[in-house]
Amino acid sequence: MAERSNEMRALVCVEPDRIEIRRAPRPEDRPGHIRLKVEAIGICGTDYHIYKGQQPYLSYPRTMGHELAARAMEDSSDGRIARGDLVVVNPYMTCGTCHACTIGKPNCCENIGVLGVHRDGGMCEEIVIPEGNAYPATDLEPRAAAMVEFLAIGAHGVRRSRLAEGSTALIVGAGPIGAGAALFAQIAGAKVTVRDTSAERLALVQNILPDATCETVDEAGDQSFDTVFDATGNINAMNAGLKFVAHGGAYVLLSVVKGDLNFADPEFHKRETTLIASRNALKADFEHVVDCLARGLVPIDAFATHRTTLDDAVTDLPKWSEDRGSVVKALIHV
Template sequence: MKAVICEAPQSLGVDIRSKPERRPDDLLIRIRRVGLCGTDYHIFAGNQPFLAYPRVMGHELAGTVAETDARSAFREGDLVTVNPYLSCGQCIACRKGKPNCCVDIRVLGVHIDGGMTEYLSVPESAVLAVDGLTYDQAAMVEFLSVGAHAVRRGQTQFGDRALIVGAGPIGVGAALFAAMSGAEVTLIDTSPQRLRYARERVGISNTAVVDEGLEAYLVERTDAEFFDIVFDCTGSAKAIEKGFGYVAHGGRYVLVSVVKDTISFADPEFHKREMQLIGSRNATSEDFARVISAIRDGLIPTDALKTHSFPLFDLPSVIPDLIANQGSVLKAIAEL
């Protein structure tokens, strides 16, 4: 079978590998769609902190069950998605019901090879049925779950003024679920093109470009009180540091991004606000279930979220254009 392999930063190719044998308690999945994530772009660029090369990328997956056994809850041909965060089940985080930050976590496409291939053998416990969804929708469940998890981590509630920094897929997902939680959402980004798309196609009404006029806009929008909850979804250390100043007194700051850099902030400003600084990593089965339900109920504009598609094994030739035109790319989905 074919697989897309990132051999090293800036080096992406297609190789032939043996079709995997299904392991005990696994399902063999025939991959049908793979969403491209910011993590994949970071792997290609060489700035993903948890990865060793070479690596088969891909963790936003949709497929059909190709092989199972009689004891399984699944049958051949079932449409599924995959929770790519494979946990140990025994560490302190797992014992506390937080497998998304397992001490020995193995994330498909990051710590171990992922789904940019024709077949993948994964534990049945990581597979979720998504009957009623399309292939494209099934491939969107994971990234939307990351946004939903961040909103849940921040205890977002009705009446909150929520600022989402970064209008990429994770930021847009966080904005959608924050709005579902009753928050008043503002979305900011450096790209006017991304913001226009989020406003006109996705339905996120309040947006602002990060420029010299941003501070005045945020002051006016919040009566100079700033935001009950701020989500950073940028992948930029400078943006994360700037975001501390957008949090209201008594507010929460949720860091969804992961960067290699050391982050610093002014301790007096942090203390006088009694700010809560919250890390949000990956997602849990609870978040996946919420997202699947929201898509089935028509609450997510999935048709608007997908902006690009192409055959998976064309990715080595396609990815430079996707990176060069990030302003027009919300969610690119590779097809098999």
């Protein structure tokens, strides 16, 4: 048997507008951690931002990738995961001791570190992560498991909104996060409308959710909705969204951007608006998404519009970063 190399391949963003395959040391074993063989990686908007030099608080070079499906290379110490099991990776590394962690909200840990952003991520052959950040996904195929993390962000926002079955929901922003939020709002029983400035993006969402109403911003009327979700990543759109919230409704902000929220207080108060920030996702959200995928409630083919390999991503990722209007979710298969 050939001796196992101490090095592995990794897709590294060396600096803005430059990515390459490099040889990197295989990660070392650590107590309480599990070694995983990466099988599929979803390319996130964050990865495109890193490539284009638009991600603050990031140092280069950086191995990107936080939407990960991987195969366990060993048994977990708690018996949840056996060698060979497919798992979904929760990429949010938390401290476990801050106020948010102690009240059951590690998704907004005060000292959070995200794989592929604050530390090297999973666009490589192997990773070693805390056992508690690996969730079994044995009923899924790798490409479905690699979509769990970004879908969980929308699912978390929907769960926080507490929208009622039969209510109306507006999702503004037809990117992957918006599409995921729209899907899980529909799964929760809401009547869904999706708006965007791009007819091309809306056509992709209509393919995912044929029963949803999809309309451009220019086509939109003055209808109000029980719950409005913003997934635009645009501070002007976030400030304008309040006018679509029905009296007694909720406004959920999935986007995180630099800038100030500005609402007219009389408009905010007369609606008795519930304003909700939604950040990342919790284990319960990951598990809900895995269950919905396993039950066939997520149209995987409609979401997975593009695919590539670790080697070909050197040219494909830059190309897709310039043409994101035609991409819902691109996947790297290792």
